[in-house]
Ligand SMILES: Cc1cc2nc3c(=O)[nH]c(=O)nc-3n(C[C@H](O)[C@H](O)[C@H](O)COP(=O)(O)OP(=O)(O)OC[C@H]3O[C@@H](n4cnc5c(N)ncnc54)[C@H](O)[C@@H]3O)c2cc1C
C-alpha cells in the first residue's frame with residue numbers, strides 16, 4: 001500500500017506515546033490493537049510498555065490513538 | 078455527555094485527516110435510492126452520484142414505541158441531538174425518569190440518570206436484563222447492580238402505553254400498574270437503515286445481507302450496524318451493533334472493495350471472521366464482552382464470583398467457547414478475545430476456572 005509511509009514525515013524519526021491518565025478509563029481498546037505498547041493490568045490501570053515504540057509499531061499505535069474512545073492517547077514526535 | 082461531563086465538541090471526530098484523505102463530504106443530504114445497474118446513488122436533493130465502488134454504512138435507528146410520536150418528554154437515544162434533547166429535559170427540571178428496556182442503552186441511561194440524582198424506574202419484559210444474550214444469572218447481577226444504586230427495576234412486565242396530555246405524565250404497564258414520569262427514554266433496540274435500498278435488488282433482511290467477505294453485490298460492500306454477514310467462526314449470520322466492530326468491519330470492507338476493483342478472485346482470503354467485542358460502563362462497573370453468546374449456551378465463572386465487584390465468565394456450546402464476559406477485568410477480556418480467535422476450547426476454560434478456584 002502506497003499510503004503506508006505517507007504520514008511518517010509528520011512524526012520525524014521518533015514517536016512518543018503520551019496518555020492522559022485523567023481521561024483514560026482502562027477499557028483496553030488500545031491494548032487490543034497494540035499489546036506491545038499498551039497493557040491494562042489486573043489492577044485496572046493502563047501501563048505504557050514502550051513510550052517510544054519502534055517504527056514497525058507506529059501504524060498500530062496510531063490506530064490505537066485514533067480508536068481510543070476517550071481520546072486519551074496523544075502522539076508526539 | 079448525558080451526565081454533563083462531556084461537552085458536545087468532545088465527541089467530534091478526530092480532525093486533520095480530511096486533506097490527507099482527499100474526500101468530499103456531502104453533508105445534509107440523504108441517499109434515497111440505489112441503482113446497481115447504472116452504479117448510481119440517488120440523493121434527496123435530486124442529484125445522482127456515480128460510483129465505481131460503494132460502501133453502505135447507514136447504521137441503524139432506534140425502534141420507537143408506537144403511538145408516542147406526538148408526546149413531549151418521550152425520547153430515544155442515538156444521536157447527539159437526542160442526547161441534547163434529553164439533557165435539556167433534565168435541565169428543565171425533569172425528575173422522574175422511566176427507562177423502557179434494560180438492554181445496554183437503557184441500563185446506561187438509567188445509570189447516568191441515577192448519578193444525577195433522578196428517580197429512575199427501568200421496565201423490562203424479560204425475566205432479567207439482557208437474559209437473552211447473557212443468560213439469567215448474569216442478567217440478575219446487572220439487575221442487582223441497578224437496584225443497589227436505587228433504580229426501581231421492574232422485570233417480566235412490558236409497557237402497555239404512555240399516557241399524558243401532549244406531554245408524558247405516566248407509563249402504564251402490562252400488569253395494570255402505572256409509574257408517574259416526566260421523562261421517558263425508550264431503549265428497545267434498533268432497526269437497520271435500509272429503507273433507501275428497497276427495490277435496489279440488494280438482499281435486505283434485518284440489514285444488508287453480504288457474503289462472507291462483506292460484499293453485498295459486485296462493487297458494493299456494507300459495514301457496521303447496517304450489515305449482516307455469515308461469520309464462519311461462529312457458524313452464524315450476524316449483525317453486530319458495536320462501536321469497535323463498526324470501525325473494524327469498515328476497514329475490512331474497504332480492503333475487500335479495493336480487491337474487488339483489482340479483480341482479486343481469491344475471495345477466501347477475505348472471509349471476515351472477527352470476534353466481536355463490546356463494553357458498557359454502568360456506575361463503577363466496566364462490563365466487557367468478547368464473542369457472541371447464544372441463549373442456550375452453558376456458562377461458567379472463570380475468575381472471581383458473580384456477587385463480586387469483579388468477575389469473569391465464559392459461555393460455550395459443543396466444546397467451543399462462544400464468548401467471555403467480564404466486569405471490571407478489561408484486560409482479561411482482551412486476552413481471551415485473542416484466545417477466542419485462536420479457537421479457545423471449553424476444556425481450556427474449565428482449566429482456567431479450576432486454576433482460579435472459582
Ligand atoms: C447511546 C449509545 C451508546 C452506545 N454505546 C456503545 C458502547 O458503549 N459500546 C459499543 O461498542 N457500542 C455502543 N453503541 C453502538 C455503536 O455506537 C454503534 O454500533 C455504531 O455507532 C455503529 O456505527 P455505524 O457507522 O454502523 O452506524 P451509525 O453510527 O448509525 O452511522 C450511520 C450514519 O449514516 C447516516 N445515514 C443513515 N441513513 C442515511 C441515508 N439514507 N443517507 C445518508 N446517510 C444516512 C446516519 O445519519 C449516520 O450518520 C452505542 C450506541 C448508542 C446509540
Ligand code: SF4
Pocket residue numbers: 019023024025026027028029030031038040046067068069070071072073
Ligand atoms: S483505549 Fe484509551 S481509554 Fe482505553 S485504555 Fe487505552 S488509553 Fe485508556
